[in-house]
Amino acid sequence: MSELKLFSGRSNRQLAEDIANHLAMKLGALEIKNFSDGEIWVKYSENIRGSDVFVIQSTNPPSDNLMELLILIDAAKRASARRVTAVIPYFGYGRQDRKDQPRVSITAKLVANLLVHAGTDRVITMDLHAPQIQGFFDIPVDHLYSSAVFVPFFKRKKIPSLTVVSPDVGGIKMARAYAKRLGGDLILIDKRRPVPNEAEVLNIIGDAKARNILIVDDMIDTAGTFASAVKALKEEGAEEIFGACTHPLLSGKAVERVMQSAVTTVYVTDSVALNSKCKNSIKVEVLSVAALFADAIKRGFKNQSISSLFDVDKG
Secondary structure (H helix, E strand, C coil), rough: CEEEEEECCCHHHHHHHHHHHHHHCCCEEEEEECCCCCCCCEECCCCCCCCEEECCCCCCCHHHHHHHHHHHHHHHHCCCCCCCEEEEEECCCCCCCCCCCCCCHHHHHHHHHHHHHCCCCEEECCCCCCCCHHHHHHEEEEEEHHHHHHHHHHHCCCCCEEEEECCCCHHHHHHHHHHHHCCCCEEEEECCCCCCCCCCEEEEEECCCEEEEEEEEEEEECCCHHHHHHHHHHHHCCCCCCEEEEEEEECCCHHHHHHCCCCCCCEEEEECCCHHHHCCCCCEEEEECCCHHHHHHHHHHCCCHHHHHCCCCCC
């Protein structure tokens, strides 16, 4: 049987080290440098011929993270790795998954093509912005769900009078699954986007009065949608408001918006490296997905079923 080897790019080194610890392994030796003009150079510092190589790298901005992953995959294939699996905790460009306006790119499909043509044999990722993105790949995709971490956590918290909120129509299936598993009610927020990265709440479908709220979403980018939802729910009489967000991108003024909002705590995963402004924030708490990815890697290496890890939004 081939040897399992684990490597990490630079986008989220801490998560990669935590995954390696769960596997009782060390990350493989790797050199990554930038030339003076920013160009990326990669070299595997150990023999990987015939090995089963897993490369851990989220592809959040800057775009160098994506380019670095592509180069890592290409270098591994050229070094005669038997199989290369891209472990992408956060799949960037996932929001551009359809042609919703004339003359725009379906960039999620483009990224999928780049990964396949670079030589990726398999992808392990988590909470894609749209699950249909799996169909953009002509290789196997193992799509994990952060609910495998969040649901047990909130069950232990035992939040009374709980109502789960989907901040948009696209997240209703996920929110319904949380509500079902946590024994809560369900609310849908009807919103529109006048321009990208700005959201306006139009209607709250459901009753928030005197309820404790859990807003679930796959990502918080500028936190405009999240802050608007918190404000609207408070105006409807909600009690405590919590958030569960997989990918804490937290760009622009996101941290300030979260801190100034009426939310009690936003629970996020470590799929991307946390914004430095959040590290001492009393309103942001990180739950690690390292054990989940470690289990998926171990099962993938042994050609075992990973379906038990798909704590799917079956609502």
